[in-house]
Amino acid sequence: MDGNGRWAQQRGLPRPEGHHAGTTAVHEIVCGALDIGLRHLTLYAFSTENWKRDTDEITTILETIRRDLDEGPLRDLDVRQRWLGHPDKLPTELVQALQRAERRTRNRIGLTLTMCINYGGRDEITRTAAALAQAVQAGDIDPHLISEEDFARHLPHPDMPDVDLLWRTGNEQRTSNFLPWHATYAELHFTPGYWPDVDRRDLWQAITEYSRRQRRHGAAPLAITRDDASALPSR
Incomplete structure (x- = not known):
């Protein structure tokens, strides 16, 4: 969710104001995900590198x-909230709020x-x-027989599915240390607009573009036989 600070500076506002506006965009995108029945949405809110700010x-x-977390509108939606990260250096009040949200929404x-x-x-x-x-x-594990499944079982959220679509705003075109295990086969989608300016239509557009891509995961494209070709509609 890139570009909050630049969005604020572009408007002559202090950079922190952009993060308040970015929260409104989060609400919009979550509602858009619910609208279309998306099952998983993962947001990169604060990285280990952001401590340099x-x-x-x-x-x-x-x-x-x-x-x-404590007062926002997501509390009343059918959303299960989870936290991925580490408590080191985070304020105790934030860690407690994250844990409360996980308990409150777990079902x-x-x-x-x-x-x-x-x-x-x-x-x-x-x-x-x-x-x-x-x-x-x-x-518990034979070191000579360690598999990808063994590694995945020891991740913080072993049930988290692989990333299908990784969308980054703010005209940045890199993944920046985000979910490297899960995103090895993610489709990448980069857009120039800053995060506070996005709404649910941008999410839907990203998913529409994703749906047009052919995902082969290393396999060769399926060959079209003569019979298949004859069944295709003519232009």
């Missing part, structure tokens, strides 16, 4: 997230919304490798 901006981002089935807060993809893989090493040390 100005202290006031960091405080605004984290407090905005906490307030929205909801409309949409699983995962908020990546103090999250880094390499950090996730490092911690997962450590957990796997502990399992080997305990004798």
